Amino acid sequence: MRTSDVEVRYRSGSHDDVVTTLDAVDARQVAAGVPVRDFPVYVGRKNYSGHFWSATMGKHVVYESLLEQSWLWLADFAHEITSIAAQPMQVRGADGSRTRTRIPDFMCLTSTGSVRVVDVKPAVMLRKDAVAESLAWMAAACRSRGWEYDVWTGPDPVVLRNVRWIAAARAPHVMARLDVASLLAAASGGRTFADLEARLASSNRRSPRLELLGALWLGALTTDLTSPLGPDSWLEPTHA
Known part of the structure; x- marks a missing residue:
């Protein structure tokens, strides 16, 4: 995968839209930004979204489901994680003959200087071919940039x-x-x-x-x- 061909869009801390490419994007700027999308609230919504107060960040971090909230508890406790960003960026690029667009759930910066992108999904969702293929593409994009990528399915x-x-x-x-x-x-x-x-x-x-x-x-x-x-x-x- 050519990182120069993959588009990244994020929102700066001042809420400005920034469009760049995967090879040029600064993960520190992404992590310092705000979520690229909002969560709608309406009667009958199946997911429980909310705001998690993070000691790591000293402020609230949004989550879209209770599973994401569980991940946040553990990430906030993980001593190597120095920064947590939710819905940090939109990634768009070619996957064979099709174009994929994904917004990963979280991005973390660590004390060793590494960048970790995380998608939180129930294990049952990974059995769906469309989901597995989309996550595999996201993994390839991150790793081609030298970032870590995790799919997290739930806690002990x-x-x-x-x-x-x-x-x-x-x-x-x-x-x-x-x-x-x-x-x-x-x-x-x-x-x-x-x-x-x-x-x-x-x-x-x-x-x-x-x-x-x-x-x-x-x-x-x-x-x-x-x-x-x-x-x-x-x-x-x-x-x-």
């Missing part, structure tokens, strides 16, 4: 439930008063959630549970998120 429900609980501490006012250094000192060698919470409480810490969740959100503490988080969960400093 236990991990998602844990992340949503941990996210109770992601609010800026909680993060601002988090004393990570002393918390890590108390957690040295590893302790259960209940034991560490009790140790913090005995030191007259204001909100020991929120502090633990905040440290987990930041990645300062680690635990097994594939098991339900509870009093017996083992917590330890990430860089022990």
